[in-house]
Amino acid sequence: MKTLITVVTAVLACTTAIPAAAQVAAGEIAACGTYGADRTTSRSEAQARAQSWIDERAAYGQGRCHSNRYGSYRSDCSGFVSMAWGLGVSRNTSSLGEVSVQINRADLQPGDVLNRSSHAALFIRWADAARTQPVVREHTGPNGAAPVERTWSAQTASAYTPIRYRNIAEG
Structure with missing residues (x-):
């Protein structure tokens, strides 16, 4: 039960409106990178960038920054x-809408995102021919957990809004 509460708490914590710098402890700030303008990113590049954190086992934590060749x-x-x-800064689930547009679920393509107020996950592909079970890459708690690729149930997916980055490049 404690693990379930920890996971739920970590997922819900994703809603906090944290600016580019994430608060670590009272009075302490973890300065993540700021890169100016949001870049144009291809679908395959978005997937490769996400895979880099999976490969590196980037530790989950809102008070943490993870740095690699793609930034911090x-x-x-x-x-x-x-x-x-x-993106030029680390956004929160609410502000992802400022750089994206809502799309129809049937139009989801690799590099799009399934988003709701408490969580966001990168869409990779459909696991089923009926297009009800998305395969996603996501980063969620508990603290210290690495991002994963997993298949969501149709019920889980239905609670999320499909969005597309305005600067996504086809190909």
Whole structure:
């Protein structure tokens, strides 16, 4: 039960409106990178960027930043999406809407995102022919957990809004 509460708490914590710098402890700030303008990123590049954090086992934590060749981003769900898309700062789940547009679920393509107020995950592909079970890459708690690729149930997926980064490049 304690593990379930920890996971739920970590997922819900993704809603906190944290700016580019994430608060670590009272009075302390973890300075994640700021890169100016949001970049244009191809679908395959967004997937490769996300895979880099999986390969590196980037530790989850809203008070942490993870740095690699793609920059330094807050290591939570929205920071993970921000890094995959190549955004200028680590956004939160609410502000991802400022750089994206809502799309129809049937139009989801690799590099799009399934988003709701408490969590965001990068869409990779459909696991089933009926297009109800998405395969996603996501970064969620508990603290210290690495991002993963997994298949969501149709019920889980239905609770999320499909969005597309405005600067996503086809190909």
